[in-house]
Amino acid sequence: MGMRFFSDNAAIVCPPVMEALQAANQVDTAYDGDALSRDLDRAFSALFETDVAVIWMSTGTSANALALSLFCPPYGGIFCHDEAHVMGDECGAVELQTHGARLMGCAAPGAKLTAAILAERANQIRPDVHRIQPHAVTITNATEYGLIYAPSDVAEIGDFCRERGLRLHMDGARFANAIVTADCAPADVTWRAGVDALSFGFTKNGAMNAEALILFDPALAQEARIRRKRAGHLLSKGRFIAAQLHAMLANDLWLANARGANAAARLLADAVPERLLHPVEANELFLRLSAREAATLRGQGFDFYDWGDGAARLVMSWNHDAAAVTPLANALRAL
């Protein structure tokens, strides 16, 4: 089981989540009128130390697209990284939910944006009706290349957004992994730094199909709930999504799971530092790896994605720990 490093999104579901599903299997109100769903605002408000509204979703793609549809009109634009998940891996979900807003890609090392990069891009856009005007920014934390945004990194972007009248969204598919490394309060890297909404991912971190769209402006909740229904994402037995989120928050399971994955990535990174294409700050590794080396590893039972020519991506899951990845570390060293 520890031999597959394709993606944390294929991992097994962790036991407390499975138990929570069993426990939720009693009759309750449909949709999100059940007790578990109704308790989410409280639970996440405690975690974020402020009043938030929580919209449960089944996928990160739908959470991202819904959030951005709240912030950008159909005729607007959204700054993101050229290789952001919303840009390259969501098949136009943002375009669907925003009704045709444009994702405006920016280049940046490690898929990590900065206020300076955003400002340069924004300044190229003449403010007239012929050009699509930006309305929002979305950043991914941890980034698509496994880097994290420290609170100060986000705050710099948050300031830029406020100056320009843009809303700021964070794609937190691996938010837990980022928080473990940043070692900060969730609030520090979100609303305190200017983030308006967070797609807080749990599926990659041990849940079955549960994500929390966190709205730091609870006044947006009603529109978000309408848009969720319209997108076909209001499950009738929503209590089974809510149950997963509660299970992940309980006893800081979300942090414990991410800690495991990050530690496994750290162990591998330390084994072959000379191969690293990006700093390893979360649970992903991007390694220089020749086709022959990749074949050797695969011959030994390790599976992962090639990442262009001469490189590979390996992703650690919540159930990977030192023991699970030591064979891979050894195999990498032995190449």
Next chain:
Amino acid sequence: MGMRFFSDNAAIVCPPVMEALQAANQVDTAYDGDALSRDLDRAFSALFETDVAVIWMSTGTSANALALSLFCPPYGGIFCHDEAHVMGDECGAVELQTHGARLMGCAAPGAKLTAAILAERANQIRPDVHRIQPHAVTITNATEYGLIYAPSDVAEIGDFCRERGLRLHMDGARFANAIVTADCAPADVTWRAGVDALSFGFTKNGAMNAEALILFDPALAQEARIRRKRAGHLLSKGRFIAAQLHAMLANDLWLANARGANAAARLLADAVPERLLHPVEANELFLRLSAREAATLRGQGFDFYDWGDGAARLVMSWNHDAAAVTPLANALRAL
């Protein structure tokens, strides 16, 4: 537990589905590349006695909207009943996924359309560029008022659709309940009668969050898969949806569950035939019930929805049986 008759969509999940979720909790390929997902086409093709493509979905709303987006361009129209779920209960999901196609409502008793009604509606539409032209028809089986379409009912509509060049979709949120009553092969009331796609519902019938969009023209599968991803409905751990569908098909669990709900409805219908607003052909009852009578029943612990003034809707779930509803039957008789 048997005292709540709000909707089958709030019922508990049946044990074989819960067990299937446990069994599916091992690492496999993400999205729909896993063994369970890849086996769905085979399983449903056997059930429908023809080659079908199966797109798993988490909600009926998303299945309906996706199906109709395959059949109707943004500038087209879709005939449906005035009180169809797509019209009144899905918050514009069809409009979102079709990019603005228009639902064209028709009146008909019991929410059951006929070819004659459709033809009359169609004939009102002058075939020029000023009027939205129809491209599809969607019917609900069992209907929103608990009636069923017999194979010949559907075939008549199927013929109409073929003549006019329209595609035919069936919303089968309660398809199992309809089949139990029609006592026919699933094929008879679908593709053999001209149906192009079926939203085959399982969530109301004992699953947690699993629906199967059945495409009787498998050539549509690729576009459907793209649209599912774009709608944010491609779950990364899709095997947990596929597992539910397999569990429901195994040993005809889907029929057994529906049989129970229908029998419970039958028992209640027979108890108070004089109160019935519609024939009871599936698992829903629409009863004449004064506000005072409704209050009396609620005082006894029975819960259900009012349905306008002086009427009530009661829905039986898969886990309702004769024993479960006898107290309600007695209470109704005693009013």
Next chain:
Amino acid sequence: MGMRFFSDNAAIVCPPVMEALQAANQVDTAYDGDALSRDLDRAFSALFETDVAVIWMSTGTSANALALSLFCPPYGGIFCHDEAHVMGDECGAVELQTHGARLMGCAAPGAKLTAAILAERANQIRPDVHRIQPHAVTITNATEYGLIYAPSDVAEIGDFCRERGLRLHMDGARFANAIVTADCAPADVTWRAGVDALSFGFTKNGAMNAEALILFDPALAQEARIRRKRAGHLLSKGRFIAAQLHAMLANDLWLANARGANAAARLLADAVPERLLHPVEANELFLRLSAREAATLRGQGFDFYDWGDGAARLVMSWNHDAAAVTPLANALRAL
């Protein structure tokens, strides 16, 4: 020329408009930066006795759709008459520009809505996320059956809209004809009665291709200008549209033209009062007319549309006057 009564939208262009086009044929700034375009706000603000923003458009369909896109989100609904132009004759333009908002048709005699009818329709919509919630109302003045809204008629609807938080749009394709009959200030039947935006039509009244979208809340102008560009409706030589509007306002040409058409309709109505299917309050007549009678008239060189079985629609244009329609009046009397 006076023998065709199909529609005022096919009529010739009146001489002052043709002259204005010639006069505008000099170099100026592109789009709407020219002197004539920039002067529109002033000209219409004077006419409406309040500050308005004017968006010139080339078609009434685009003006209606743009206005409603300002007032209704993609997930919202818009009340209109079942036979409103936006519903039956614009091929989904509203759905395109609003990104899928739903037109919610209401029945009413003469295509003339009332606050009571609207309230009844609105009260049927349960305020939850499953149902599309209304955001706007659109009425047509003069209506599709040639009736007019008096200031008090509109005010009643305006009050209803304010109470319910709805925005009110008026399709004024034949606004001039309505004003002539109402004999009131344009302000009285628009903003003073609660109208938020007016599609003020000039093409049917003697222009070539010029309509004015009047925004009584000028703060909406910037979004409207963006949406006009995005809809491909920002002409590069916009001065030729603006010139038409100025020509129509000059010397109250718009009223003079409408007065002629209304008088012609009046003359015909008085000739055959027993044939009228609707009161004649503007420039349209709906007559009881058998197929044989229609054929007789056509044999005499009069052309018009059948309006279902046993009825006909005749529309008077700005260049019709008593002399022009007397032969038709005689022919009708002689039937």
Next chain:
Amino acid sequence: MGMRFFSDNAAIVCPPVMEALQAANQVDTAYDGDALSRDLDRAFSALFETDVAVIWMSTGTSANALALSLFCPPYGGIFCHDEAHVMGDECGAVELQTHGARLMGCAAPGAKLTAAILAERANQIRPDVHRIQPHAVTITNATEYGLIYAPSDVAEIGDFCRERGLRLHMDGARFANAIVTADCAPADVTWRAGVDALSFGFTKNGAMNAEALILFDPALAQEARIRRKRAGHLLSKGRFIAAQLHAMLANDLWLANARGANAAARLLADAVPERLLHPVEANELFLRLSAREAATLRGQGFDFYDWGDGAARLVMSWNHDAAAVTPLANALRAL
């Protein structure tokens, strides 16, 4: 009048077009049922030496967006140049009409794409449901920097499109200018080279507000006409657009007008060859010009756009000839 070089889109309308508007001012059928509109297919089929369907439009933006909506589904992508008009100057019109298809920008000198550049871009897109798949290519001829595509340039791209199953659109806002320089039959650089649709611009070349969307597959005409209506672009007095197109074709006026503008550009280019940032192949010049030099020219009454720092764009119009631009040539030489 010859002193303004901002854009050909602000130029005056040429006399034969004005005369044609006068001549068209008689009653005829509304929309595009009039004799002039019905004669367009014939006229352009003759010009293109093949059967084409012609959709008149009032703006190039709407023609481009409509064409691309025929070729690309909402979930698809369209390759274009990074600085294509559809990308940077049409405010998301393509996104609106395609319902969210993505413009996929490519870099290339002089805004002129090649098959090799397109192939490289296409090869980066993994063919799975996570990535938006390309469905069409749009090129601009003459390009946004005044270069032209020779028939062989287009044919190379046409071959690429056929291989990959992509449809090819040409934005011909300055098609006349390109044809004059290429000195080829219109067919050679369009359908014979694989172009599926052409936005054939006339407004910049002397018309008032008339463009012709040429469909080389006439089977697409019906859908195009529906989409035009839905976009609010079906003018009721369409004969006035058709009349302009006929006037431009008569006596090859379109070529004569373009020849004048190109010659003016040529004269200026020859005057200051050392300042040219791009080869001058049509009617646009991009010149190195310091802020001080620009100010000097403006002080002498010449107006034009700055083009970033140290550069300027000058566009010749149909009514510019050698005499009209000689003063500017002298002023440039004298800098």
